[in-house]
Amino acid sequence: MSAVLQNLVNQPYKHGFVTEIESEIAPKGLNEETIRLISEKKNEPEWLLDFRLKAYQKWLTMSEPNWQNVHYSKIDFQSISYYAAPKPKKKLASMDEVDPELLRTFEKLGVPMHERAALAGVAVDVVFDSVSVATTYKEKLAEVGIIFCSISEAVQKHPELVKQYLGTVVPVGDNFFAALNSAVFTDGSFCYIPKGVKCPMDLSTYFRINTEGSGQFERTLVIAEEGASVSYLEGCTAPQFDTNQLHAAVVELIAMDNADIKYSTVQNWYAGDENGIGGIYNFVTKRGLAKGVNSRISWTQVETGSAITWKYPSCILRGDNSVGEFYSVALTNNLQQADTGTKMIHIGKNTRSTIISKGISAGKSNSSYRGLVRITPNAQNARNFSQCDSMLVGDQCGAHTFPYIQVHNNSAKVEHEASTSKIGEDQLFYFAQRGIDSEEAVSMIVNGFCKEVFQQLPMEFAVEATKLLSFKLEGSVG
Amino acid sequence: MISKNNQTLLNVQNLHANTQDTEILKGINLTVNHGEIHAIMGLNGSGKSTFAKVLAGHPDYIVTQGNIQFEQQDLLALPPEERAQAGVFLAFQYPIEIPGVANSQFLRLAYNTVQSKRGNDELDPLEFDDFVREKMKLLEMNPDFLDRSVNEGFSGGEKKRNEILQMALLEPKLGILDETDSGLDIDALKIVAKGVNHLRNEQNAIILITHYQRLLDHIVPDYVHVMEAGRIIKTGGKELALELEKHGYDWLHNDQQKNAGVSV
Numbered sequence: 095m096s097a098v099l100q101n102l103v104n105q106p107y108k109h110g111f112v113t114e115i116e117s118e119i120a121p122k123g124l125n126e127e128t129i130r131l132i133s134e135k136k137n138e139p140e141w142l143l144d145f146r147l148k149a150y151q152k153w154l155t156m157s158e159p160n161w162q163n164v165h166y167s168k169i170d171f172q173s174i175s176y177y178a179a180p181k182p183k184k185k186l187a188s189m190d191e192v193d194p195e196l197l198r199t200f201e202k203l204g205v206p207m208h209e210r211a212a213l214a215g216v217a218v219d220v221v222f223d224s225v226s227v228a229t230t231y232k233e234k235l236a237e238v239g240i241i242f243c244s245i246s247e248a249v250q251k252h253p254e255l256v257k258q259y260l261g262t263v264v265p266v267g268d269n270f271f272a273a274l275n276s277a278v279f280t281d282g283s284f285c286y287i288p289k290g291v292k293c294p295m296d297l298s299t300y301f302r303i304n305t306e307g308s309g310q311f312e313r314t315l316v317i318a319e320e321g322a323s324v325s326y327l328e329g330c331t332a333p334q335f336d337t338n339q340l341h342a343a344v345v346e347l348i349a350m351d352n353a354d355i356k357y358s359t360v361q362n363w364y365a366g367d368e369n370g371i372g373g374i375y376n377f378v379t380k381r382g383l384a385k386g387v388n389s390r391i392s393w394t395q396v397e398t399g400s401a402i403t404w405k406y407p408s409c410i411l412r413g414d415n416s417v418g419e420f421y422s423v424a425l426t427n428n429l430q431q432a433d434t435g436t437k438m439i440h441i442g443k444n445t446r447s448t449i450i451s452k453g454i455s456a457g458k459s460n461s462s463y464r465g466l467v468r469i470t471p472n473a474q475n476a477r478n479f480s481q482c483d484s485m486l487v488g489d490q491c492g493a494h495t496f497p498y499i500q501v502h503n504n505s506a507k508v509e510h511e512a513s514t515s516k517i518g519e520d521q522l523f524y525f526a527q528r529g530i531d532s533e534e535a536v537s538m539i540v541n542g543f544c545k546e547v548f549q550q551l552p553m554e555f556a557v558e559a560t561k562l563l564s565f566k567l568e569g570s571v572g
Numbered sequence: 573m574i575s576k577n578n579q580t581l582l583n584v585q586n587l588h589a590n591t592q593d594t595e596i597l598k599g600i601n602l603t604v605n606h607g608e609i610h611a612i613m614g615l616n617g618s619g620k621s622t623f624a625k626v627l628a629g630h631p632d633y634i635v636t637q638g639n640i641q642f643e644q645q646d647l648l649a650l651p652p653e654e655r656a657q658a659g660v661f662l663a664f665q666y667p668i669e670i671p672g673v674a675n676s677q678f679l680r681l682a683y684n685t686v687q688s689k690r691g692n693d694e695l696d697p698l699e700f701d702d703f704v705r706e707k708m709k710l711l712e713m714n715p716d717f718l719d720r721s722v723n724e725g726f727s728g729g730e731k732k733r734n735e736i737l738q739m740a741l742l743e744p745k746l747g748i749l750d751e752t753d754s755g756l757d758i759d760a761l762k763i764v765a766k767g768v769n770h771l772r773n774e775q776n777a778i779i780l781i782t783h784y785q786r787l788l789d790h791i792v793p794d795y796v797h798v799m800e801a802g803r804i805i806k807t808g809g810k811e812l813a814l815e816l817e818k819h820g821y822d823w824l825h826n827d828q829q830k831n832a833g834v835s836v
């Protein structure tokens with residue numbers, strides 16, 4: 095292969111800067127004392143401290159997983175600071191009072207927050223370095239009884255709801271990183287849609303890691319009561335640092351009878367430079383429980399950032415006729431590594447799941463799809479369709495597919511399709527012969543490849559995702 | 573064989589090109605004036621497609637000697653997309669499939685890119701849709717083609733028509749048709765020929781690479797060239813193609829010996 099396909103994604107990271115907001119940082123290291131400090135700082139009830147300590151005890155007995163197809167140097171959990179909060183200058187009643195430095199940060203990120211909130215009708219719960227700084231549109235949501243706030247606030251104002259659901263989908267000892275998160279999570283989002291309410295707008299959260307060396311342990315809990323529906327958007331960017339940053343979030347979704355939760359993510363954290371220096375470790379546990387009959391959990395993700403991504407947004411289809419969906423685009427380049435996929439656990443009768451995974455590898459990157467479809471003995475007439483497509487840009491990258499299919503009920507119908515394609519020189523020449531340069535060609539091919547997933551994204555996000563992929567692939571072909 | 577417009581469009585001099593250290597083109601000379609149609613014939617493997625791809629700037633081939641003048645420009649100095657923008661069009665012998673990219677989207681991007689480089693207005697999706705449907709009528713193409721992925725699952729003949737459709741959209745100065753007739757039934761051939769004839773005028777020129785006289789019945793060439801082993805070994809008028817059809821390429825060797833002199 096000639097030079098045309100070399101030289102992947104060597105764009106400098108556009109979002110690489112540190113915002114100078116005064117931070118309050120906990121001393122490095124993890125022990126019971128740290129956990130008590132976090133809990134005290136956040137003025138938490140006793141049961142939550144117990145939850146954290148229980149998780150910590152579990153975590154101590156666990157070891158880091160090593161089955162995933164990624165490689166990284168060992169994380170020193172004692173060199174991480176587990177708490178960092180920006181000091182708000184005063185109580186914030188409106189967006190105008192938000193720290194201008196923070197607003198400038200969003201400006202640089204290309205996220206004009208007012209506009210986004212006002213024009214697009216999106217409520218933005220801004221999680222900035224683990225602590226919510228501003229929440230908008232709360233009143234509008236409150237009118238229909240929706241609670242959308244930081245999880246810290248929810249702990250103070252709606253402790254009974256948090257207590258009832260926290261850790262019910264991802265138990266404290268679920269896995270090493272989930273246990274860690276449960277012990278030390280500092281903030282995140284909470285969303286509660288009451289019975290019969292269709293959320294009138296997409297709920298959106300922008301996460302951003304800011305303090306160098308501080309781990310990020312976001313916790314998100316979304317509950318849709320009977321007949322409720324919500325579309326939740328999560329978008330991420332991070333500044334450029336030389337030390338790897340660990341991000342170990344936990345997201346739990348719960349859908350009751352006839353409820354519908356759609357969770358969309360566009361992830362663009364710092365991936366490290368072209369030599370693999372720096373970059374975020376993104377080890378996330380995301381799981382949705384389709385608890386009620388006819389409930390639906392739908393995950394859509396566009397993963398373009400992080401040095402290492404390790405995540406499997408999953409669905410537990412417990413309710414009869416419940417539906418689980420997973421639509422994913424994972425783009426890796428340079429030395430990025432991604433091991434991502436989903437788990438569909440069919441428990442209820444007539445449960446259905448769809449998996450559409452699109453992996454794009456460029457540069458020297460490696461991307462793996464890992465998916466589990468399990469049909470349990472009582473899941474009569476369960477159906478699954480999986481499609482895993484990989485696209486290689488250049489010839490130094492790799493794509494791998496690991497489907498695990500466990501069928502314990504004969505009535506099940508499980509289909510799996512996979513393909514690997516390559517952006518070839520002859521395709522690029524065909525475009526060139528029609529006047530189109532290779533960057534535009536690659537972006538068109540890649541966006542075409544991802545179409546089925548992008549169609550699942552809310553309009554605004556779809557546009558953003560398309561731009562993001564093009565941006566990420568700029569300079570990928572010479 | 574009267575030149576319809578004396579201004580030279582393409583002038584190829586002593587063109588040599590390699591791929592993977594093997595010389596494939598071994599000194600090609602060819603002059604094409606505006607308004608002319610040139611046919612290039614020759615056995616499989618004689619270098620016809622390579623010549624076409626070198627004109628279009630395919631990165632697999634390295635030009636080791638010679639030069640190519642396209643109007644006032646040094647064609648070899650331009651990357652392939654700029655050659656296309658300048659008006660060089662290649663209808664591929666084997667058009668490649670591009671899964672996932674809608675034909676309509678691809679055609680519009682190509683059209684708008686070329687138009688804007690030429691200082692013309694671009695068309696929005698609705699305007700373009702009208703425009704492209706009009707062109708498709710000429711080629712008797714089903715509008716369904718617009719919604720399908722570029723060339724994906726197209727039959728051989730459909731791919732060739734899609735190539736000519738692109739030529740109709742991009743209005744090149746030089747259209748190079750590499751075996752566009754192969755794989756077409758006689759009806760499709762007539763439609764394609766009609767399309768090509770419709771596109772020709774005094775400002776452009778066409779190079780037809782073909783094995784068969786039947787295409788030349790419909791698109792009548794001003795010159796016929798025969799390639800062999802990377803060179804043009806004989807040039808004549810349209811009657812040369814008829815002779816070749818009658819006697820085969822071997823005849824040429826005997827004939828060549830007899831006549832000794834070969835025009836270029």
Ligand SMILES: Nc1ncnc2c1ncn2[C@@H]1O[C@H](COP(=O)(O)OP(=O)(O)O)[C@@H](O)[C@H]1O
Binds near residue numbers: 591596618619
């Ligand atoms: N990319 C390539 N790599 C190696 N050999 C090639 C390549 N392209 C063409 N050739 C060789 O060059 C010669 C001419 O091929 P081609 O131009 O396709 O001939 P034609 O179109 O006249 O049939 C053939 O021997 C072919 O095998």
Ligand SMILES: [Mg+2]
Binds near residue numbers: 620750
């Ligand atoms: Mg050929």
